[in-house]
Amino acid sequence: PPCSTFKIYNALIGLEEGLLKGADDPWYVWDGVVRDFEGWNKDLTLREAFGVSAVPAFQGLAREIGLGRMQKYIDGIGYGTRDISAGVDTFWLPREGASPIMISAREQVELLKALLAGHLPFSTDNVAVLKDIMRIETTARGTLYGKTGSAMGPDGRGALGWFVGFVETLGQTRVFACNITGGENPSGPAARGIVRDILVSLGLL
Numbered sequence: 001p002p003c004s005t006f007k008i009y010n011a012l013i014g015l016e017e018g019l020l021k022g023a024d025d026p027w028y029v030w031d032g033v034v035r036d037f038e039g040w041n042k043d044l045t046l047r048e049a050f051g052v053s054a055v056p057a058f059q060g061l062a063r064e065i066g067l068g069r070m071q072k073y074i075d076g077i078g079y080g081t082r083d084i085s086a087g088v089d090t091f092w093l094p095r096e097g098a099s100p101i102m103i104s105a106r107e108q109v110e111l112l113k114a115l116l117a118g119h120l121p122f123s124t125d126n127v128a129v130l131k132d133i134m135r136i137e138t139t140a141r142g143t144l145y146g147k148t149g150s151a152m153g154p155d156g157r158g159a160l161g162w163f164v165g166f167v168e169t170l171g172q173t174r175v176f177a178c179n180i181t182g183g184e185n186p187s188g189p190a191a192r193g194i195v196r197d198i199l200v201s202l203g204l205l
Contacts, residue, residue, distance in 0.1 A: 001092060001093065001094045001100040001101065001102060001103075001151060001160070002080065002092050002100075002101065002102075002103050002108070002149060002162065003092065003093060003094070003149030003150055003151050003160065003162055003188070004053045004055070004092075004147065004148060004149040004150065004162075004188065005108065005147050005148070005149040005162045005164045006092035006101075006149075007050060007053065007058050007147060008112075008130065008134070008147050008164070009073070009077065009079065010058050010061055010062060010065075010092075011046065011050060011058075011061075011130060011133070012115075012122050012126055012127070012130055013065055013069070013070065013073050014061045014064070014065065015122075015126040015129055015130070016073075016121075016122055016123065016126055017065060017069065019061060019064050019065065020046055020061070022046070022129060023045065023046050023047040023129050023132050023133050024045045024046070024047055025045060025046070026043065026045060027044060027045055027046050027049065027057070028043060028044040028045075028049050028054065028056075028057035028060070029043055030042050030043050030044075031056070033056075035056070037052065037054075039051075039052035039054065040052060040054045040055070040056060040057075044057055046129075046133060047132070047133045050133045050134075050147070051133070053147075053148065053149075053188075055093075059089040059090070060089075062088050062089040063088060063089050065088070066088065067084070067088045070084060070088055071084055073121075074101075076120075076121055077111065077114075077115075077120050077121070078111070079101065079103065079111065080101050080102050080103030080104075080107055081101055081102045081103070082101070083099070083100075083101050083102075084101055085099070086098040086099055086100050086101070093151075094151045094160075096154075104179075105177040105178070105179045106177070108162075108164045108177035109164075109175050109176065109177045112164065112165070112166060112175045112177075113175050115127065116166065116173060116175070131145060134146060134147060134165060136165075137205070139205050141169055141170075141203060141204060141205055142167050142168055142169030142170070142199075142204050142205045143167065143168045143169070144165065144167050144196070144199065144205055145165045145166050145167070145168070146163055146164060146165025146166070146192065146195070147162075147163075147164055147165060148161070148162060148163050148187075148188025148189060148191065148192050149161070149162035149163075149164070149188050150162070150187045150188040150189075157185055158185040158186045158187040158190070159181065159186065160179070160180070160181055160186055161178075161179070161180040161181075161186040161187040161188050161189070161190050161191040162177070162178065162179055162180075162188055162191055163176075163177075163178045163188060163191035163192040163194070163195050164176070164177045164178075165195075167199055167204050167205055169204045169205065174204065176195055178191040178192075178194055178195045179191070180194065
């Protein structure tokens, strides 16, 4: 399951459909429900919601997009197994008793390459907004863009970690996807740390 890496495309679809206006415009209005992640318990812009991976914000966006439009985009870009039958606001999240959409690391890379090459049905302006909110770090060597994703096991410990994105360096763009399972506590932040270490060792960041 893509977990929160799907927010890359959820955000793009929202932008394309005019449901999101820009990176820093007011967007998510907190519903007052106190959740475990403190960063989710307030009103958020798109940039802020993407940065803290606010699941309620993007679930609300998915419901606004609706099942029909969401399926059309998923089919149009060829996202993983294309199966969103687990629910328009949950299909990217692993849940007991439900079968989420599935995507491989290689498919993540190919899809992101197609997006950056302008081969997917999203405007250049909206892709620019996405790149803006995906930007994580700029060093003397390059700029890192990405999105983490995590899944918990039934014991409440990490079971899956994603970090998907790209690095711009020396006039070139390199796309990556890291997917980790096993070990003590696989998670999105752990996957991000692995990728960053590799990029630094290669002199790309």
